[in-house]
Amino acid sequence: MLLTLSTTYQPATDLGFLLYKNPAKVQTFNLNFGHAYVFYPQASENLCTAALLIDIDPVALVRNRRGPSGDGFTLEQYVNDRPYVASSFMSVAIAEVFGSALSGNSRERPALVNEKIPLTATVAVLPCGGGEALLKRLFEPLGYGVDATHHPLDENFPDWGDGPYWSLTLSGHATVHDLLTHLYVLIPVLDGDKHYWIGDDEVDKLLRHGQGWLAGHPEKEQIVNRYLKRRGHLARQALTRLLEADQQDAEETEGSQTREEEAVEQKVSLNEQRLGTVMAALRASGARRVLDLGCSGGNLLRLLLADRQFEAIVGMDVSHRALEIAADRLNFDRLPPKQRERISLLQGSLIYHDARLEGYDAAAVVEVIEHLDEPRLAAFERVLFEFARPKTIVITTPNVEYNVLFEGLPTATFRHRDHRFEWDRQQFSQWSTRVAAQYGYAVRFVPVGTVDPIHGPPTQMAIFTAGTESLTPPAAFI
Ligand code: SAH
Numbered sequence: 285m286l287l288t289l290s291t292t293y294q295p296a297t298d299l300g301f302l303l304y305k306n307p308a309k310v311q312t313f314n315l316n317f318g319h320a321y322v323f324y325p326q327a328s329e330n331l332c333t334a335a336l337l338i339d340i341d342p343v344a345l346v347r348n349r350r351g352p353s354g355d356g357f358t359l360e361q362y363v364n365d366r367p368y369v370a371s372s373f374m375s376v377a378i379a380e381v382f383g384s385a386l387s388g389n390s391r392e393r394p395a396l397v398n399e400k401i402p403l404t405a406t407v408a409v410l411p412c413g414g415g416e417a418l419l420k421r422l423f424e425p426l427g428y429g430v431d432a433t434h435h436p437l438d439e440n441f442p443d444w445g446d447g448p449y450w451s452l453t454l455s456g457h458a459t460v461h462d463l464l465t466h467l468y469v470l471i472p473v474l475d476g477d478k479h480y481w482i483g484d485d486e487v488d489k490l491l492r493h494g495q496g497w498l499a500g501h502p503e504k505e506q507i508v509n510r511y512l513k514r515r516g517h518l519a520r521q522a523l524t525r526l527l528e529a530d531q532q533d534a535e536e537t538e539g540s541q542t543r544e545e546e547a548v549e550q551k552v553s554l555n556e557q558r559l560g561t562v563m564a565a566l567r568a569s570g571a572r573r574v575l576d577l578g579c580s581g582g583n584l585l586r587l588l589l590a591d592r593q594f595e596a597i598v599g600m601d602v603s604h605r606a607l608e609i610a611a612d613r614l615n616f617d618r619l620p621p622k623q624r625e626r627i628s629l630l631q632g633s634l635i636y637h638d639a640r641l642e643g644y645d646a647a648a649v650v651e652v653i654e655h656l657d658e659p660r661l662a663a664f665e666r667v668l669f670e671f672a673r674p675k676t677i678v679i680t681t682p683n684v685e686y687n688v689l690f691e692g693l694p695t696a697t698f699r700h701r702d703h704r705f706e707w708d709r710q711q712f713s714q715w716s717t718r719v720a721a722q723y724g725y726a727v728r729f730v731p732v733g734t735v736d737p738i739h740g741p742p743t744q745m746a747i748f749t750a751g752t753e754s755l756t757p758p759a760a761f762i
Pocket residue numbers: 538541577578579580581583600601602603606632633634635649650651652655656
């Protein structure tokens with residue numbers, strides 16, 4: 285059973301960082317139904333291919349009662365297609381071997397994780413009774429080109445016609461995380477057999493991995509029914525929950541937020557620069573206990589977690605769904621206990637006094653204030669500067685002057701439709717200076733991204749420090 289993933293992204297060997305598997309090594313993993321091997325048949329600057337080979341032990345399957353149900357012929361439990369075709373065993377192997385990539389984590393290439401890169405996946409043998417039409421209906425709505433080859437039942441007897449097996453190649457621009465997630469869910473959907481008992485946690489698993497794409501998939505009913513092996517009550521439960529997710533999607537959520545804003549800001553990979561600058565400010569502050577307020581999908585949390593300076597990390601967001609995405613991406617359930625203890629996620633709103641935010645050294649509020657209604661800003665100021673009162677506060681927000689330089693952004697529009705305002709440098713500077721004076725903080729300003737001589741930087745950042753004199757007068761702001 286073989287799955288290969290290839291990219292022509294340059295340098296293509298970054299695929300190794302995204303998969304957490306070194307292209308120079310052959311690695312072996314023990315699974316409870318056999319072994320998995322990861323190796324790279326090619327690894328150059330221009331083209332890199334990772335292969336996941338799964339070697340199933342049919343005898344182990346029988347011992348663990350994980351083989352086919354055996355209502356066919358007598359020896360079926362020993363002689364069957366399980367070792368050779370992609371099935372739910374492949375999904376288990378993906379989760380075990382590429383767990384970090386499946387959750388969208390990469391320590392070495394955190395920014396690349398969310399970037400769509402050219403990817404091709406080949407599944408050597410896939411059972412698919414629904415044929416090419418079904419493969420297309422499942423994968424094309426997700427943005428992949430589908431190339432499917434049907435194999436004859438027996439090459440020596442062409443008259444017998446085609447068998448149930450296909451080779452599948454998917455190609456498109458996707459994140460590695462998305463591609464692995466789609467394969468994880470859809471391979472068992474294509475295969476009739478499922479080697480483990482379908483219980484309630486399978487519904488959770490399906491919805492977790494289906495987050496962001498399943499609710500809007502035109503074949504969602506078929507996917508849910510087949511994934512849950514047509515257990516009606518579970519399928520109904522899953523579909524109801526998907527409907528709720530779909531409605532939530534329509535509201536303002538993390539997914540569309542980042543995608544939309546990223547599309548506008550992509551040219552300068554601004555998000556990456558912003559997070560880098562915020563991290564630098566937090567590190568320099570000497571903070572050990574930090575808050576990420578409006579943490580969304582957890583991009584900053586991931587960087588904080590990777591830095592041992594930060595002993596206690598709290599992510600807070602008003603959106604429950606954003607927090608679910610963050611927990612998923614941070615691989616919350618599978619973090620080693622020492623890491624797990626360092627981080628927590630809170631649901632809450634920044635415009636209500638919240639005692640849970642007290643006792644921290646620093647707070648980051650990255651691209652959040654522009655989502656608050658202007659009349660609510662006063663409440664936010666008190667919540668953060670008066671009650672939570674961390675020693676350092678780092679706030680970033682778009683510089684509206686820069687918008688004219690973004691291609692594809694119509695004039696006089698904000699970078700995202702949920703933005704309630706976008707300020708120019710003077711407005712941000714005036715607001716920050718007034719808040720600093722009112723609550724006893726010093727403030728200095730740091731430009732983020734490439735500074736345009738006329739329009740300034742794409743993102744503006746203010747660093748507030750409690751109880752000290754202003755380090756740089758606001759007039760010095762570039
Ligand atoms: N800091 C993240 C996300 C910015 S998007 C980043 O830089 O990528 C803005 C986030 O603020 C969203 O996740 C939104 O849910 C959250 N948010 C909006 N209003 C909020 C409020 N009143 N309280 C807490 N979070 C809020």
